[in-house]
Amino acid sequence: MNYRISHRAASLAPSLTLVIDSKAKQMKAAGEDVVGFGAGEPDFDTPQHIKDAAVKALADGFTKYTPSSGIPELREEIAKKFKVENGLTYKPSQVIVSCGGKHSCYNVILAVCGEGDEVIIPAPYWLSYPEMVKLAGGTPVILPTSDQTEFKVTPEQLRAAITPRTRLFILNSPSNPTGAVYTREEIKALGDICVEHGVLIMSDEIYEKLVYDGAAHTSVAAFSQAHYDHTIIVHGFAKAWSMTGWRLGFLAAPEPIAKAIDAIQSHSTSNPTSFAQKGAVVALSGSQEHLPKWLAEYAKRRSYAHQRLNAMPGISCVNAKGAFYLFPNISALGLKSIDFCARLLDEQKVAAVPGIAFGAEGYLRISYATSLANIEKGLNRLETFARQLAGK
Numbered sequence: 001m002n003y004r005i006s007h008r009a010a011s012l013a014p015s016l017t018l019v020i021d022s023k024a025k026q027m028k029a030a031g032e033d034v035v036g037f038g039a040g041e042p043d044f045d046t047p048q049h050i051k052d053a054a055v056k057a058l059a060d061g062f063t064k065y066t067p068s069s070g071i072p073e074l075r076e077e078i079a080k081k082f083k084v085e086n087g088l089t090y091k092p093s094q095v096i097v098s099c100g101g102k103h104s105c106y107n108v109i110l111a112v113c114g115e116g117d118e119v120i121i122p123a124p125y126w127l128s129y130p131e132m133v134k135l136a137g138g139t140p141v142i143l144p145t146s147d148q149t150e151f152k153v154t155p156e157q158l159r160a161a162i163t164p165r166t167r168l169f170i171l172n173s174p175s176n177p178t179g180a181v182y183t184r185e186e187i188k189a190l191g192d193i194c195v196e197h198g199v200l201i202m203s204d205e206i207y208e209k210l211v212y213d214g215a216a217h218t219s220v221a222a223f224s225q226a227h228y229d230h231t232i233i234v235h236g237f238a239k240a241w242s243m244t245g246w247r248l249g250f251l252a253a254p255e256p257i258a259k260a261i262d263a264i265q266s267h268s269t270s271n272p273t274s275f276a277q278k279g280a281v282v283a284l285s286g287s288q289e290h291l292p293k294w295l296a297e298y299a300k301r302r303s304y305a306h307q308r309l310n311a312m313p314g315i316s317c318v319n320a321k322g323a324f325y326l327f328p329n330i331s332a333l334g335l336k337s338i339d340f341c342a343r344l345l346d347e348q349k350v351a352a353v354p355g356i357a358f359g360a361e362g363y364l365r366i367s368y369a370t371s372l373a374n375i376e377k378g379l380n381r382l383e384t385f386a387r388q389l390a391g392k
């Protein structure tokens with residue numbers, strides 16, 4: 001039988017991280033002492049009051065279909081969040097709850113990007129963006145950045161990449177995988193260019209609350225009515241409330257785009273899980289006491305890891321201002337990032353994600369969403385490995 005895979009599905013890049021990830025899991029299962037720096041999710045548990053709300057919803061029989069774009073009380077809580085925290089006015093009808101922030105991203109791209117449209121994506125990027133653009137029939141246009149600019153794209157770069165086919169610019173600040181946080185001025189400069197050229201912005205703000213050193217998050221939608229009209233905000237519950245497995249994300253968009261996404265979602269996934277949505281209402285409306293504790297813990301780990309990485313031969317690392325990742329430069333050690341990570345796992349039993357998976361050769365992604373004790377152990381091993389490679 002010749003299973004002919006559609007050309008869109010066949011165009012997807014196989015996940016480079018999968019090889020290392022599945023090997024790390026195998027080694028762990030075999031009882032080996034692997035230190036994992038690969039996690040893309042918080043190591044904290046979902047706060048209890050959020051779990052209680054979902055359990056109660058289940059017990060109360062809240063187990064049926066809901067409106068496909070989410071229950072009204074959750075869409076209202078989300079609209080309230082944007083008003084109070086970001087100064088942005090959205091009607092609940094402009095808010096769509098989806099099955100994870102990733103699903104929200106995919107909905108946005110499907111809604112605005114058609115055959116032959118170009119989508120500008122700064123690299124290092126979250127690895128799903130370009131693949132989603134390809135699935136929608138569009139063309140990803142990658143703008144490389146480096147640690148020299150703290151992994152931020154410049155207004156000149158963005159301007160030069162815009163063509164008559166450019167439909168969307170993807171901005172992710174704070175960033176996965178680099179932890180970069182654009183300043184208010186930098187965001188405005190990029191937003192101004194998009195407004196000037198009629199390019200839409202998908203602003204992935206899922207790490208909004210995970211910022212350090214007094215860095216502040218600014219939404220590009222907040223600068224003016226024109227910025228608001230050009231922006232679709234993607235957000236979710238995965239990171240700041242540690243709800244990755246709940247599969248709940250949301251987006252806020254100008255009305256016609258929200259309407260199109262509502263239609264897409266109603267014909268694909270229908271609603272996100274009913275009782276999970278009840279938990280999410282409480283995530284927004286209930287106590288946020290967990291967050292300062294998590295932030296203090298992340299900040300401690302980040303400082304420790306940043307300082308340790310920079311003390312290793314052949315490794316340099318800009319300090320991240322947000323999220324829970326560091327993106328050290330390993331290019332001086334002379335290995336391709338994929339070979340570096342394969343050998344690091346083999347020889348030192350440390351799992352990290354190669355930069356090339358995010359479109360940036362010469363780097364690694366280190367997630368510090370793991371205990372300080374693990375971080376210390378893993379970095380000791382990484383240091384041994386770096387010393388060997390550097391001959392020191």
Ligand SMILES: *Cc1c(COP(=O)(O)O)cnc(C)c1O
Pocket residue numbers: 040099100101102103126172175176204206236237238239244247248249
């Ligand atoms: C984690 C993450 C998301 C959303 O993840 P979900 O689990 O689908 O909610 C979106 N964007 C980035 C950059 C992320 O790291």
